[in-house]
Amino acid sequence: MNQSTNHRINEIAALALRRRWFFKECGLGLAGIAASTLMQRDCVAGPAPGSDALAPKAPHFEPKAKRVIYMFQAGAPSQLELYDPKPELDKRSGQLPPPSLLEGYRAAFIDPKSALLGGKFKFKKYGNSGMELSEVLPQIGEIADDICLIRSMQTDAVNHAPGQILMNTGSQQFGRPSFGSWTLYGLGSESSDLPGFVVLTSAKGTSGGASNYGAGFLPTVYGGVPFRSTGDPVLYLSNPPGVDTNAQRASLDAIQQLNDLSMNSIGDPAALARIQSYEMAFKLQTSAPELMDLGQESAETLAMYGIKNPKEANFARNCLLARRLMERGVRFVQLFHEAWDQHGNLKAGVQQNAADTDRASSALVKDLKQRGLLDDTLVVWGGEFGRTPMVQGGDDGRDHHNRSFSVWLAGGGVKPGVTYGTTDELGFNVAENPVHVHDLNATLLHLLGLDHLKLTYRFQGRDYRLTDVHGNLVRGIMA
Numbered sequence: 242m243n244q245s246t247n248h249r250i251n252e253i254a255a256l257a258l259r260r261r262w263f264f265k266e267c268g269l270g271l272a273g274i275a276a277s278t279l280m281q282r283d284c285v286a287g288p289a290p291g292s293d294a295l296a297p298k299a300p301h302f303e304p305k306a307k308r309v310i311y312m313f314q315a316g317a318p319s320q321l322e323l324y325d326p327k328p329e330l331d332k333r334s335g336q337l338p339p340p341s342l343l344e345g346y347r348a349a350f351i352d353p354k355s356a357l358l359g360g361k362f363k364f365k366k367y368g369n370s371g372m373e374l375s376e377v378l379p380q381i382g383e384i385a386d387d388i389c390l391i392r393s394m395q396t397d398a399v400n401h402a403p404g405q406i407l408m409n410t411g412s413q414q415f416g417r418p419s420f421g422s423w424t425l426y427g428l429g430s431e432s433s434d435l436p437g438f439v440v441l442t443s444a445k446g447t448s449g450g451a452s453n454y455g456a457g458f459l460p461t462v463y464g465g466v467p468f469r470s471t472g473d474p475v476l477y478l479s480n481p482p483g484v485d486t487n488a489q490r491a492s493l494d495a496i497q498q499l500n501d502l503s504m505n506s507i508g509d510p511a512a513l514a515r516i517q518s519y520e521m522a523f524k525l526q527t528s529a530p531e532l533m534d535l536g537q538e539s540a541e542t543l544a545m546y547g548i549k550n551p552k553e554a555n556f557a558r559n560c561l562l563a564r565r566l567m568e569r570g571v572r573f574v575q576l577f578h579e580a581w582d583q584h585g586n587l588k589a590g591v592q593q594n595a596a597d598t599d600r601a602s603s604a605l606v607k608d609l610k611q612r613g614l615l616d617d618t619l620v621v622w623g624g625e626f627g628r629t630p631m632v633q634g635g636d637d638g639r640d641h642h643n644r645s646f647s648v649w650l651a652g653g654g655v656k657p658g659v660t661y662g663t664t665d666e667l668g669f670n671v672a673e674n675p676v677h678v679h680d681l682n683a684t685l686l687h688l689l690g691l692d693h694l695k696l697t698y699r700f701q702g703r704d705y706r707l708t709d710v711h712g713n714l715v716r717g718i719m720a
Contacts, residue, residue, distance in 0.1 A: 294462045295437050297429040300690025305654020305720070306619035309424060309573045309689070310563045312602060313621075314594075315405055315447045316581030317646070319628035319639055321668050322591045323375045324647035325392050326364035329666035330630055334359030338631060342669050349399045349641040350584070351633045357667065358632035358639065361588040370658035377595040380603035381649075386658040387606055387615070388651045389718050393662020393671040396626050396643045396678045401582070404625030404643070405449035408678055410457065411707045418457035418698070420682060421573040423707045425463045426698070427691045432570030435532065436466035439566055439573075441559040443470070444580040444597075454575055458700040465575060468529070468562075470554030532565055545608065547600040557601035564608050567618055581624055585634035606651050615652040619688055623648025630668045645671050648681070654688040656720045676715050683712030688719065 321327060335356050343353045364373045368385030381388070398404035403413040410417040418426070421438040430437025440454045447453055454465030535543070535551035538561065543549075546557045556578050563574040578598060583590040602622055609615040627646025628639035645664045651657070662674035683693040686707065693712050697704040 294460060295430045297431055298427065300428060301692045301695055302690050304690025305688045306652065307617045308567055309619045310567065310605065311575040311621045313575060313577050314581050314624040315577055315579035316401065317624045317626050317628060317641060318581045319583060319587065319591055320647040321360050321628060321630065322362055323378060324390060325664060325668055326373050327360060327666065327668045330357060330668055331359035333357050338667065347399055348629065351629065351631060351640040353631065355631040355633065357630055358636065361591065368658060372658065372660055377592055378599050380599045384603050384606045387610065388649045389655045389657065389659045389661060390647060390649045391661045391676055391718065392647045392664060393674050393676050394646045394648055394681065395671060395675050398626065399641050399643050401448035401625060405447055406452050408625045409453045411679060411682055411709050415452050416457050418459045419454045419465065420707060421454055421465050421575055422456045422459050422463040423696060424573050424689060426459050427696050428572060428689065430570065430572045435566065435569055435571050437572045438465040439571055440465040440467040440575050440577065441562060442467065442577045443554065443556040443559055444578045447577050447579050459698055532569065535561060546604040556598050560601040560605040564605060567614055583638060584640065585638035587637045587639060609652065617653060619653030619685065620651040621648065644669060650718065654720050656718055659718065661718050674717060679708045679711035680713050680715050683708050684715045684718065687714055
């Protein structure tokens with residue numbers, strides 16, 4: 242290589258260096274201008290460099306509840322078999338519904354002109370409140386004076402995935418943050434060794450998938466973390482052969498230094514999320530196994546939940562784990578149990594599902610109460626919509642129904658022993674005090690000390706919130 246060629250190579254290298262320096266370092270350079278414009282346009286609301294995004298935050302006002310357990314009964318439980326007795330529907334079973342009811346009605350699968358179907362179970366009055374509940378829910382009947390039953394829920398969706406996503410994110414579209422993520426974004430977490438938002442699943446996976454508990458466009462640190470029911474609670478929690486704690490700690494420290502360099506160099510919020518994710522995973526290696534060890538619980542507690550084998554994965558075990566997570570400072574725990582889609586085999590299916598969930602749901606409320614946790618823990622039980630008063634599948638099934646369904650709440654500033662809202666005599670439409678999904682979410686946030694109008698995040702030039710442009714507080718259910 243001659244001297245002239247060597248000189249030219251040095252000139253090119255120097256030019257490349259100057260160009261890289263210009264784009265990287267010049268605050269008024271093209272890259273700086275572009276980044277500044279994008280930051281201003283989207284108003285990036287990620288955590289400040291070096292901050293803990295999950296640190297506890299002050300609510301907008303004094304809260305009634307500090308934490309949430311959401312027992313999501315995916316598949317849509319039949320309110321007509323469980324929570325909303327309809328003697329007139331029973332009387333007219335087999336008849337066609339009045340034509341006036343069907344104007345503008347949209348069913349998921351059945352012909353809306355299908356015959357009416359009476360309830361499959363008897364109802365009883367429970368507690369001092371005289372709340373009417375199905376005979377297949379005797380244990381929930383024991384906590385009737387502790388719960389608020391809403392019989393007048395409404396939603397926009399008629400199929401499972403859109404309905405679940407709407408119930409959990411306020412939108413039928415994928416990509417919105419979940420209720421749990423909004424809660425974590427607004428309040429942070431009091432746990433340093435466990436995720437602030439934990440997801441536990443029994444039966445089968447939900448139709449809406451991870452969108453039901455994802456962070457959407459919020460920073461990923463606010464997303465729900467699924468805990469597995471068998472093996473390691475989180476995948477790859479155990480170290481591989483040949484890697485001890487010291488080696489892992491050294492690796493994490495080296496990775497954190499690289500992420501810190503990236504964060505300080507380009508201000509990428511994802512770098513901070515990676516740092517916190519790695520650190521949380523390291524802490525989980527000791528905290529998660531201890532959490533999942535139900536052998537620490539008394540025989541009386543296990544019996545109250547109906548747990549015969551502490552290692553067997555089921556809804557009852559998840560309910561007890563939810564209480565243990567609350568005790569450890571976790572902000573939001575969501576239990577998904579998708580087993581309620583009774584298009585056929587209605588009586589046997591509802592009976593089995595009730596047997597699987599009734600005792601544990603009741604035990605969770607009782608357990609929280611006796612430990613002094615219920616007053617500031619908000620408990621929610623419900624699915625994505627209800628079931629039709631009309632029959633599907635011969636004489637033993639019901640289709641999806643979005644015009645009326647039931648959920649119940651307990652603790653955390655909710656009026657106990659109250660039945661709120663009514664449906665018409667056939668259980669088809671809400672007759673009094675309608676509660677839309679957006680209204681419920683606005684009210685739940687309010688009980689947590691968060692104003693649903695102010696809890697916003699700017700994304701793609703718009704301020705988003707859980708309730709979108711909707712939502713009114715349901716003051717009749719608040720203590």
